[in-house]
Ligand code: GDP
């Protein structure tokens with residue numbers, strides 16, 4: 001089931017990104033660390049009272065050269081389209097402005113819950129300032145101070161109370177959900193059309209009632225069912241903001257979330273770009289299966305080393321995706337396109353692989369014998385046992401005496417040993433360290 005989404009809207013400078021960062025926390029992921037993604041983060045996972053959700057900072061989505069009022073109009077429309085709950089932020093330092101009224105007017109059109117927040121209420125004396133904001137007609141305002149971290153808890157309590165009822169999604173384990181992610185023009189639609197031309201499409205392009213419902217289902221010759229999840233750039237409905245890069249990244253991230261396996265499509269002609277790394281990094285962090293598809297292979301003059309060189313570049317640029325298979329295809333000539341369903345199936349199976357504890361522990365103990373655990377101040381990290389606790393992605397818990405002593409490099413060594421022994425091609429794996437009680 002896709003996580004609920006909260007979107008933050010409001011005119012510039014009211015404190016949207018400050019509040020966004022307060023809500024999502026300062027969790028810096030490995031991938032962000034590598035590529036410096038943190039600075040322009042617009043979409044991130046968060047949690048409140050055990051409820052997981054995603055937050056969008058629509059202020060981070062700039063819509064080209066559009067005039068100021070159009071920008072905030074489009075941002076509000078994105079919020080209305082993408083979110084389950086909208087947080088509309090204003091500033092208690094300036095009272096109600098025309099721009100606030102404009103945003104409010106757009107938000108009246110939605111039937112989604114809108115929470116009005118007045119930021120920069122840094123001390124209790126300022127609380128009386130918020131009464132002006134009743135005139136926006138969006139109910140009782142929540143006073144906030146993003147700088148001091150005040151009021152955010154009450155706001156989130158209200159936000160999560162408006163989340164849709166959790167429905168038991170019939171998560172049919174035999175169906176493989178995948179998406180194609182990549183910059184505009186890399187050839188996603190062409191690959192899909194060529195793939196679907198070969199397969200038996202069950203239901204195609206049913207415009208459903210929910211925003212995510214434009215998926216396509218098909219069955220391959222072995223009877224395996226696939227669901228291809230639509231992403232931006234493929235439905236092209238012609239709204240102004242849909243052509244912006246940030247919005248297409250946002251749509252891609254939303255599609256990744258609903259997928260088991262993500263095909264990161266590159267254009268052989270253009271090589272690897274920053275945006276490719278960003279979305280691929282997100283898929284990795286989200287624990288999804290990843291396949292790198294190099295399209296337009298027909299456009300290159302090739303010699304004996306072309307493929308190897310390209311592969312080396314990919315391995316260098318996507319260092320954290322060393323497990324991802326690479327497939328070189330051409331949607332134009334259909335070269336190797338028939339391999340894709342096979343590779344998707346393989347990666348999906350690896351994501352669901354369960355390793356017996358006894359076998360796993362043999363591997364871990366052999367690894368420890370080969371490369372002893374780290375020591376610190378005369379004390380040695382002791383590994384008692386390991387067990388797999390989850391699939392999609394395969395997640396292992398290693399029970400030890402002192403979790404702090406499990407260095408990143410040693411965990412990486414264990415991961416490599418596990419990967420050498422079992423087939424986890426295409427899937428990230430996670431190793432968690434816990435103190436044995
Ligand atoms: P955005 O444009 O809406 O994303 O606004 P930012 O989060 O970038 O904040 C704009 C400015 O307001 C920055 O200088 C922030 O430091 C400041 N700011 C944010 N929250 C507060 C707050 O609660 N109190 C005060 N006094 N300043 C704040």
Ligand code: GDP
Pocket residue numbers: 182183184185186187188189190191233234295296297298299329330331332333
């Ligand atoms: P999307 O925006 O990622 O969905 O890309 P499209 O599928 O719309 O393709 C963009 C352009 O690249 C179109 O003009 C396609 O005909 C062309 N194209 C797609 N795949 C290939 C390919 O494998 N080789 C060549 N030469 N052109 C391709």
